[in-house]
Amino acid sequence: MAENSDAQWYKDAIIYQLxxxxxxxxxxxxxxxxxxxxxxxxxxxxxxxxxxxxxxxxPSPLRDDGYDIADYTSVHPNYGTLADFxxxxxxxxxxxxxxxxxxxxxxxxxxxxxxxxxRSSRDNPKRDWYVWSxxxxxxxxxxxxxxxxxxxxWAWDPISKSYYWHRFFSHQPDLNYDNPAVxxxxxxxxxxxxxxxxxxxxLDAAPYLIEREGTSCENLPETHAIIRELRNRLDRxxxxxxxxxxxxxxxxxxxxxxxxxxxxxxxxxxxxxxRMFMAVRLEDRKPIIxxxxxxxxxxxxxxxxxxxxxHDELTLEMVTDVERDxxxxxxxxxxxxxxxxxxxxxxxxxMENDRRxxxxxxxxxxxxxxxxxxxxxxxIGMGDNVYLGDRNGVRTxxxxxxxxxxxxxxxxxERLYSPLISNPLYGYQAINVESQKRSQHSLLSWMKRIIQxxxxxxxxxxxxxxxxxxxxxRVLAYIRQLGEEKxxxxxxxxxxxxAVELDLRNHKGSIPIEMWSRNLFPRVGELPYLLTxxxxxxxxxxxxxx
Amino acid sequence: xxxxxxxDDDFLRQLMNVGEVDILVGVPSHNNAKTIARTMEAIESSxxxxxxxxxxxxxxxxxxxxxxxxQLAMEAHAxxxxxxxxxxxxxxxxxxxxxxxxxxxxxxxxxTIMAAADLxxxxxxxxxxxxxxNVTSESVANLLxxxxxxxxxxxxxxxxxxxxxxxxxRNVLYPFYRAAFGYGIRExxxxxxxxxxxxxxxxxxxxxxxxxxxxxxxxxIATSAVSSQMRCCQAFLGxxxxxxAVSGTDVVAAIRGAIDGLFCLxxxxxxxxxxxTTAEPVQALGPDHDIAPDSPRIxxxxxxxxxxxxxSELRPVLQSILAPQTLAEIERLAPEADPQFRFPxxxxxxSLYELAGSYHRSVISRDHMIQAFVPLYRGRIYSFLLRHQExxxxxxxxxxxxxxxxxxxxKPYLLDRWTAKS
Numbered sequence: 001m002a003e004n005s006d007a008q009w010y011k012d013a014i015i016y017q018l019x020x021x022x023x024x025x026x027x028x029x030x031x032x033x034x035x036x037x038x039x040x041x042x043x044x045x046x047x048x049x050x051x052x053x054x055x056x057x058x059p060s061p062l063r064d065d066g067y068d069i070a071d072y073t074s075v076h077p078n079y080g081t082l083a084d085f086x087x088x089x090x091x092x093x094x095x096x097x098x099x100x101x102x103x104x105x106x107x108x109x110x111x112x113x114x115x116x117x118x119r120s121s122r123d124n125p126k127r128d129w130y131v132w133s134x135x136x137x138x139x140x141x142x143x144x145x146x147x148x149x150x151x152x153x154w155a156w157d158p159i160s161k162s163y164y165w166h167r168f169f170s171h172q173p174d175l176n177y178d179n180p181a182v183x184x185x186x187x188x189x190x191x192x193x194x195x196x197x198x199x200x201x202x203l204d205a206a207p208y209l210i211e212r213e214g215t216s217c218e219n220l221p222e223t224h225a226i227i228r229e230l231r232n233r234l235d236r237x238x239x240x241x242x243x244x245x246x247x248x249x250x251x252x253x254x255x256x257x258x259x260x261x262x263x264x265x266x267x268x269x270x271x272x273x274x275r276m277f278m279a280v281r282l283e284d285r286k287p288i289i290x291x292x293x294x295x296x297x298x299x300x301x302x303x304x305x306x307x308x309x310x311h312d313e314l315t316l317e318m319v320t321d322v323e324r325d326x327x328x329x330x331x332x333x334x335x336x337x338x339x340x341x342x343x344x345x346x347x348x349x350x351m352e353n354d355r356r357x358x359x360x361x362x363x364x365x366x367x368x369x370x371x372x373x374x375x376x377x378x379x380i381g382m383g384d385n386v387y388l389g390d391r392n393g394v395r396t397x398x399x400x401x402x403x404x405x406x407x408x409x410x411x412x413x414e415r416l417y418s419p420l421i422s423n424p425l426y427g428y429q430a431i432n433v434e435s436q437k438r439s440q441h442s443l444l445s446w447m448k449r450i451i452q453x454x455x456x457x458x459x460x461x462x463x464x465x466x467x468x469x470x471x472x473x474r475v476l477a478y479i480r481q482l483g484e485e486k487x488x489x490x491x492x493x494x495x496x497x498x499a500v501e502l503d504l505r506n507h508k509g510s511i512p513i514e515m516w517s518r519n520l521f522p523r524v525g526e527l528p529y530l531l532t533x534x535x536x537x538x539x540x541x542x543x544x545x546x
Numbered sequence: 547x548x549x550x551x552x553x554d555d556d557f558l559r560q561l562m563n564v565g566e567v568d569i570l571v572g573v574p575s576h577n578n579a580k581t582i583a584r585t586m587e588a589i590e591s592s593x594x595x596x597x598x599x600x601x602x603x604x605x606x607x608x609x610x611x612x613x614x615x616x617q618l619a620m621e622a623h624a625x626x627x628x629x630x631x632x633x634x635x636x637x638x639x640x641x642x643x644x645x646x647x648x649x650x651x652x653x654x655x656x657x658t659i660m661a662a663a664d665l666x667x668x669x670x671x672x673x674x675x676x677x678x679x680n681v682t683s684e685s686v687a688n689l690l691x692x693x694x695x696x697x698x699x700x701x702x703x704x705x706x707x708x709x710x711x712x713x714x715x716r717n718v719l720y721p722f723y724r725a726a727f728g729y730g731i732r733e734x735x736x737x738x739x740x741x742x743x744x745x746x747x748x749x750x751x752x753x754x755x756x757x758x759x760x761x762x763x764x765x766x767i768a769t770s771a772v773s774s775q776m777r778c779c780q781a782f783l784g785x786x787x788x789x790x791a792v793s794g795t796d797v798v799a800a801i802r803g804a805i806d807g808l809f810c811l812x813x814x815x816x817x818x819x820x821x822x823t824t825a826e827p828v829q830a831l832g833p834d835h836d837i838a839p840d841s842p843r844i845x846x847x848x849x850x851x852x853x854x855x856x857x858s859e860l861r862p863v864l865q866s867i868l869a870p871q872t873l874a875e876i877e878r879l880a881p882e883a884d885p886q887f888r889f890p891x892x893x894x895x896x897s898l899y900e901l902a903g904s905y906h907r908s909v910i911s912r913d914h915m916i917q918a919f920v921p922l923y924r925g926r927i928y929s930f931l932l933r934h935q936e937x938x939x940x941x942x943x944x945x946x947x948x949x950x951x952x953x954x955x956x957k958p959y960l961l962d963r964w965t966a967k968s
Contacts, residue, residue, distance in 0.1 A: 278636075282636065282637055284601075284637050284638050285638075286635075286636075286637060286638045287636075322598055322636055323636060326599060326636055470563075471559075471560070471563035472562075472563045472565070473563070473564075473565075473638045473640070474565060494565075498565075499562065
């Protein structure tokens, strides 16, 4: 079983996010599958991750990459069978790796039998499982999330001659949680997967469950009540399992989803993510400190999830207009790179393949408060293809080797579910696991090392954070502390060498021990502690008192 | 003065922590407690609204204020730009401070600010005076945009002034500078201007002219720009409140300071102005300078009395400064009564040029010369007030242009007087 049977295992987790389709194809049909993932578990174990978050793998018309679910209690035949999934689960657990799966509560595919029934007639028993209206005038003013493709949150159903509500694509009708039967059905689905042994759910689109006239239809009290009910049942019947909220909101609004430790265990800290990118570009720690100072305290048992990139566009919803313009100008000058209110690029291309910046951002990811999530392929610096449409450019096949189909599949290349990245800079010939395994100085080797260092102390996952404010604004420095254990992190956010004087008087007498090398640094005294740092350098010091 | 003396260790450390910047605004201060907070807020607000992507720093150089100005300068902050969620500017807006000796001359502060600009590699800079208390974020931007966006190196301000405000500039500094150096820069005595990092480097490298820098720093800096063939312009900053009513002693000090500064500049830049034979306009950005219809209250009779008594009592001194013909003209017009009293342009220009020549040769103590000249200035101002009590802004402006042309036409006379042996 997993190495840490602690009920709060998620605080010490290093999560690896992957889509079954993209990872490894065992059957030769050009599409990744569950057995393929199982075959690569040793790679993930070696990397050091201890949890995998699987993107949706349910039967689906795949018009939203699986977030449009047509059957909640099965596996898409493209990816294998339920038995294959269960085999993966068992193999992962044997290696001490937990499995987190998606649960799309808010909506289904319009191909789901529930919706097919609901739309068949106004008298159908399932009619009330969705949100219908004779006009598109209800809930006026509610923002449209997929701005690039949708013009309304209402869609006309020609079959039942009425409108249905959808916060996402029009082929994803929203479920009606004012109907208790919906909640019961979804709980039944969750139980189905919990009984197979999954360790947690990422609940997609959590804020949008309930609609009320005159509101934003987001974060309503009734939505929280539903979450509390699910959590209550989870704790009672499946203790030790975890709920992760996808709520793209400002920190004060997201923190409400922790409740009094009776809603979600974890939630993504969306607003922090773009600000890490911003800070490195600005060479100024201000955006990071500002957003974290605005972040409320959360219950002790709860945890933020932090990340650099994921399967979606790098969202710029939770930034100001000024910040959004800046991010577009600096990271997505070509408008092809922009989607909805975000940037559809991977980490390495955004960092212009600058190894130092990639490392710095990962140092921030691994040392800031929260559970880090690594997006598949970012550990080797994979590139993207913005010309693939929607967000498919960041969902290309995993690059295992420089050989046939990057070692992803033995199928004909034309049969692959997506073209490979093949340019000389990021192509699979240049960027692949096999090559990087052979070098101790590769990005992959470095990622393994940083994960190892992070796992060497529980401070990172469970400790407090205190920002130091040296006069040099290009340096972001903070102390993480858990009990008596203290770690000092110092990051040079700039492209040039910097000198920084840190006020460490409160830690006078401590010996800083650099955590990668375990080299000793001069004892902390009364005077400001001077450090000189190279471009984009990050120091992690354990502060020891001996 | 070596640069390292300009920047003490503490200030240098502050500069190190700021690092390279794009925009630098310097604020020299001395007992400005009533206006410094508003000034700093306006500057910070301008950074947030107009230069939100740029790396910026505000530098306060205080000359030993005793009213808490220095502390107020560091504590005042603009309201957040984005009221929602408390997120304001994209970047840290730095604020650093240093000080000079008690009541140090403005030129010292300017030089310190330029040194900071040079070390911080600032591209666009400005000096903002807290004296007027009328600074807005737009006026700060108007000084910086021509440098930051349009590639100018020196930006002089233009103001909307009351009809009878700025008379020293209108009757002495502007026309004299224009005729001598060939550039029509109207406001070179306001304590505010914009400059590029390149100009800062040039000014710092110039060894001579310390006296001119001390006496008339804006004149010195503008002339450095001109002599280096740098691009200059004037930018409209809005209304300039009339200077508060001052005592007779303050008026004397202002006149002395202005004339002393002007003549110091002439002495230190002879190679630049002496060969110059024509004047060219300097581009004005935004609305041109403007004259507001209101007029401050002025005691005209007192001015006339001081002119008459000065001409009479200081005759022996005036004899050593002015040519006999010029003095005779002035003595002739002294007894004139309203409304006939006129101080003709030609007489005024000649008297200034003769004073300049005498100053250059130090025929008597320079202080005495300038002191003796003050009554003549009063006479000239009285004439101006009398003539324009009902004039429109256009009429006043036409008259000023006529005066400028007189200065230019008589420049050969200035050269004669300047180079005369006695």
